[in-house]
Amino acid sequence: MxxxxxxxxxxxxxxxxxGVYKFRDEHRRVIYVGKxxxxxxxxxxYFQDVAGLHPRTATMVTTAxxxxxxVVSTEVEALQLEYSWIKEFDPRFNVKYRDDKSYPxxxxxxxxxxxxxxxxxxxxxxxxxxxxxxxxxxxxxETVDLMLRVFPVRTxxxxxxxxxxxxxxxxxxxxxxxxxxxxxxxVTPEEHRDLAEDFCDFMAGRTGTYLSRLEQQMREAxxxxxxxxxxxxxxxxxxxxxxxxxxxxxxxxxTDADLVAVAEDELEAAVQIFHVRGGRVRGQRGWVTDxxxxxxxxxxxxxxxxxxxxxxxxxxxxxxxxxxxxxxDTPALSQWLAERRGSNVSLRIPQRGDKKALMETVHRNxxxxxxxxxxxxxxxxxxxxxxxxxxxxxxxxxxAPLRIECFDIxxxxxxxxxxxxxxxxxxxxxxxxxxxxxxxSFEGQDDVRSMHEVVSRRFxxxxxxxxxxxxxxxxxxxxxxxxxxxxxxxxRFAYPPxxxxxxxxxxQVAAAKRALEELGVDDVAVCGLAKRLEEVWLPGEDDxxxxxxxxxxxxxxxxxxxxxxxxxxxxxxxxxxxRLRSGPLDEVPGLGESRKQALVKHFGSxxxxxxxxxxxxxxxxxxxxxxxxxxxxxxxGAVPAGPAVNTATGEIIEDGTPAPAGASSERGTEQ
Numbered sequence: 001m002x003x004x005x006x007x008x009x010x011x012x013x014x015x016x017x018x019g020v021y022k023f024r025d026e027h028r029r030v031i032y033v034g035k036x037x038x039x040x041x042x043x044x045x046y047f048q049d050v051a052g053l054h055p056r057t058a059t060m061v062t063t064a065x066x067x068x069x070x071v072v073s074t075e076v077e078a079l080q081l082e083y084s085w086i087k088e089f090d091p092r093f094n095v096k097y098r099d100d101k102s103y104p105x106x107x108x109x110x111x112x113x114x115x116x117x118x119x120x121x122x123x124x125x126x127x128x129x130x131x132x133x134x135x136x137x138x139x140x141x142e143t144v145d146l147m148l149r150v151f152p153v154r155t156x157x158x159x160x161x162x163x164x165x166x167x168x169x170x171x172x173x174x175x176x177x178x179x180x181x182x183x184x185x186x187v188t189p190e191e192h193r194d195l196a197e198d199f200c201d202f203m204a205g206r207t208g209t210y211l212s213r214l215e216q217q218m219r220e221a222x223x224x225x226x227x228x229x230x231x232x233x234x235x236x237x238x239x240x241x242x243x244x245x246x247x248x249x250x251x252x253x254x255t256d257a258d259l260v261a262v263a264e265d266e267l268e269a270a271v272q273i274f275h276v277r278g279g280r281v282r283g284q285r286g287w288v289t290d291x292x293x294x295x296x297x298x299x300x301x302x303x304x305x306x307x308x309x310x311x312x313x314x315x316x317x318x319x320x321x322x323x324x325x326x327x328x329d330t331p332a333l334s335q336w337l338a339e340r341r342g343s344n345v346s347l348r349i350p351q352r353g354d355k356k357a358l359m360e361t362v363h364r365n366x367x368x369x370x371x372x373x374x375x376x377x378x379x380x381x382x383x384x385x386x387x388x389x390x391x392x393x394x395x396x397x398x399x400a401p402l403r404i405e406c407f408d409i410x411x412x413x414x415x416x417x418x419x420x421x422x423x424x425x426x427x428x429x430x431x432x433x434x435x436x437x438x439x440x441s442f443e444g445q446d447d448v449r450s451m452h453e454v455v456s457r458r459f460x461x462x463x464x465x466x467x468x469x470x471x472x473x474x475x476x477x478x479x480x481x482x483x484x485x486x487x488x489x490x491x492r493f494a495y496p497p498x499x500x501x502x503x504x505x506x507x508q509v510a511a512a513k514r515a516l517e518e519l520g521v522d523d524v525a526v527c528g529l530a531k532r533l534e535e536v537w538l539p540g541e542d543d544x545x546x547x548x549x550x551x552x553x554x555x556x557x558x559x560x561x562x563x564x565x566x567x568x569x570x571x572x573x574x575x576x577x578x579r580l581r582s583g584p585l586d587e588v589p590g591l592g593e594s595r596k597q598a599l600v601k602h603f604g605s606x607x608x609x610x611x612x613x614x615x616x617x618x619x620x621x622x623x624x625x626x627x628x629x630x631x632x633x634x635x636x637g638a639v640p641a642g643p644a645v646n647t648a649t650g651e652i653i654e655d656g657t658p659a660p661a662g663a664s665s666e667r668g669t670e671q
Contacts, residue, residue: 004061008047014040019071020081022089023064027465030089032060032293035078037329039069054294060093075332076339083306093293095269095303105132105283106140108153108200113189114161114182115196117144117153124311131203132275132283148178150214150236151199154192155179202240204277211240255279257320258308259350259359262300263366264291270370271304274362277318286366288373302327309340317341322350322359383552384427390553391499394545395538397525401499402426405458406560407512408503409439409450410568416576417445419454420568423497424560436571448511451502455515462496463519496524503561505530505544506537513539529561588634595622599631610635 019039023032036042046067050058072078086094107120111127119137124130134140144155154161156171156179164170164183174181182192202210214237221230259274268290275283287304295303301323309317317340327333330347337345350356388400404424411417423433437457439450500516502508509528516524527545528537534554535544547554584606585596602620603609609617609631617628 004047004050004064007064007066009043009067014043014069015071016040017071018073018075018078019069020078020085021067021069022085022091023060023093024066024068025063026065028066030085030091031064032091032093033082033085033089035075035082037075037078039071043067043069056093056291056294060293063093075329076336079306079329079332079336083310086306087310095289095291095293095295095300104134104137104140105130106134106144106203107131108196110193110196110200114154114192117148117155117196117199124316129200130316131200133285134283145178146239147199147202148173149239151195151202152178152180153196153199154182156183203282211237214240255320255355256318257322257355258318259322259355259362260301260304260308261324261359261362261366262297262304263363263370264297264300265370268370268374269300270366270373271300272362272366272369273304273308274358274365275318276358284365286369288369296325298325298327301325302329302333305333305337309337313340314342317345319343320346320348322348322355324349324359324363380427384556387427387552387556390547390551391556394536394547394553395499395525395527397498399498401497401525403495403497404499404501404560405497406501406503406564407451407454407458408561408564408568409447409454410565410572411445412572412576413445416572417443417450418568418572418575419450420564420571421454421458422560422564422567424556424563427556429563434567436567438575447504448507451504451508452511452515455500455502455512456519459496459516459519459521459524463521496521498525500524500526501557501560501564502526502528503531503564504528505535509537509539529557531561534558584635585631588631591627591631595620595627598622606635 016038018035018037020033020035021039021043022030025031034042046053046057046061050062053061070081072081104119104121107118108129108131109116109118109127110129111125119140120128120130132140148155152173155173156164160171161183164174164181168184170179170181170184170186173179174184174186180187180192180195182189187195198210214233218230218233218237221227221233255276256278257276259276261272263270263272268288271287271289273285274281275285287307289300289303305321305323305327317337319341321337326347326349334345334347337347350359385400388402391397392400402425406422406424407419409417409419417439419437419439421435421437423430425433435458437454439453441453442449500512502512505528509526512528513526516522516526526539529535530537530544535546536554536557537544547557585591585599588596598620599609599617600606603612612632614625614628614632617623617631618625623631
């Protein structure tokens with residue numbers, strides 16, 4: 001534990017100007033990022049008597065070993081830089097919100113020739129118009145089903161669309177009137193895009209004008225005695241009104257606003273956001289966070305707004321943001337939001353009327369979210385704690401293994417030998433820490449030797465990190481290699497586990513233990529879990545440890561082992577599939593995927609490309625003469641495989657000609 005006075009900046013060294021500061025620990029990892037209107041008084045507040053600091057702040061300053069800062073010209077720049085550094089360094093003492101689920105959104109792919117309406121999750125893509133997020137995917141599908149009657153926009157995948165275009169028949173939605181069937185040319189690309197844009201306008205809240213136009217068309221059709229058309233328009237209006245009823249009007253003045261509410265206690269906080277567009281609630285989402293820094297409601301709101309709008313631009317940032325408490329730097333935050341929107345954004349606390357009533361509803365949702373999260377976590381924590389305690393007791397460990405790493409080897413008859421490393425912290429999978437290895441030191445099938453290599457490589461990287469910080473001195477020069485330059489970012493192998501689990505029995509455990517001993521690592525426990533009887537093997541023991549079948553500890557070890565096995569199998573299959581899909585063009589140096597596809601598309605097949613002259617190859621866009629000569633030389637040196645044979649008919653299939661559906665084929669072996 002460091003003394004803050006040991007790294008306190010000298011008087012007058014810190015500038016009296018806006019800026020962003022970073023606290024680093026003894027390993028040079030960034031543990032906290034903050035901003036200030038004036039750096040001098042803000043940093044001075046961290047170096048007063050530790051007893052007078054908030055407990056979380058005291059923990060941070062005693063964990064840190066140095067502080068550094070960057071001066072900026074405005075508070076808005078400080079806000080942006082703080083957000084960027086928190087994303088980059090992932091500091092352990094900063095509040096980081098995490099979504100309690102992956103919320104789906106209604107998306108319209110306006111970047112395609114024929115825009116498609118679909119449900120999307122995950123990060124937003126350029127050229128796609130989003131509405132939501134929604135609480136449930138089925139709510140999106142119900143709304144879309146009602147609106148397709150009026151706006152028959154394409155909803156099919158690219159494969160279905162291409163197939164329908166090839167056979168000249170639309171899918172079922174095209175026959176029942178819920179798709180305009182652009183795949184078979186019923187509408188032009190321009191007409192279909194107009195439908196998609198009308199769909200977007202309606203979803204964005206511009207409903208009154210469109211409904212009025214439909215009602216006028218219905219009356220005109222009735223006056224002209226076109227009763228079938230009038231009935232169809234009447235049904236369209238009814239469908240749109242039912243879709244609108246799913247999002248009740250909450251603000252009568254057709255406001256575009258986001259309402260942010262916070263529910264908190266001493267340890268955790270929950271944030272709920274309602275997205276109101278055109279006076280209607282169009283989406284809802286929520287976050288939960290641990291309060292790892294001393295922060296009040298206003299600070300939580302500021303962090304939430306940074307997370308919510310940090311990657312957004314344009315209309316995704318509303319004209320009005322309603323919050324329960326104004327952040328300290330409200331003018332700077334408002335200016336930052338305005339820059340992201342491109343026009344003024346109002347950031348304020350609702351005082352009366354419908355907006356205040358709706359804010360109370362959002363706050364109740366935040367409270368319920370926090371209660372639900374605590375209920376789930378308490379149950380999970382109890383089970384996970386019991387499992388870790390049982391493992392520690394069974395393996396005679398000094399403490400519960402809060403970080404467990406598991407290794408597994410995968411191959412197919414000695415080919416494509418790979419390994420996986422999965423990480424569980426506090427009994428939960430930490431997927432960002434997963435790692436994959438290719439076994440490089442030998443060829444063939446030898447699980448024991450592979451395990452020794454992989455464990456050695458993992459802990460050699462760990463020792464590099466210790467060497468860099470001076471915590472460890474190698475016995476021989478160059479034993480672990482040179483350590484890379486530290487830049488404060490989270491390192492891939494910087495943290496050691498308390499327990500290493502290997503998928504296997506006594507030989508694999510012995511190999512892993514030997515790898516640790518050769519590197520001088522003596523503070524990491526090792527065990528193996530054999531699949532046959534789910535026995536736990538320890539190094540140097542003749543008999544395994546048998547945990548009861550109902551043991552939570554055994555269940556956790558099984559989950560860790562199975563996850564490592566799944567991750568290794570997935571990597572091995574991907575690697576093998578990539579190797580099997582490779583062709584002669586893959587061996588051409590400097591030839592990327594785009595130009596390979598261009599060559600095959602131009603000539604129709606690799607066989608015809610092999611027969612082409614250099615001048616003919618040069619006719620392909622993007623292929624110069626030097627590249628054409630390289631391609632021709634590579635294909636001339638590659639011996640073509642034997643012809644493909646349809647095993648059902650005995651017919652020889654020409655290169656580049658697809659086999660009939662349902663037929664299998666065999667290709668002759670290479671000579």
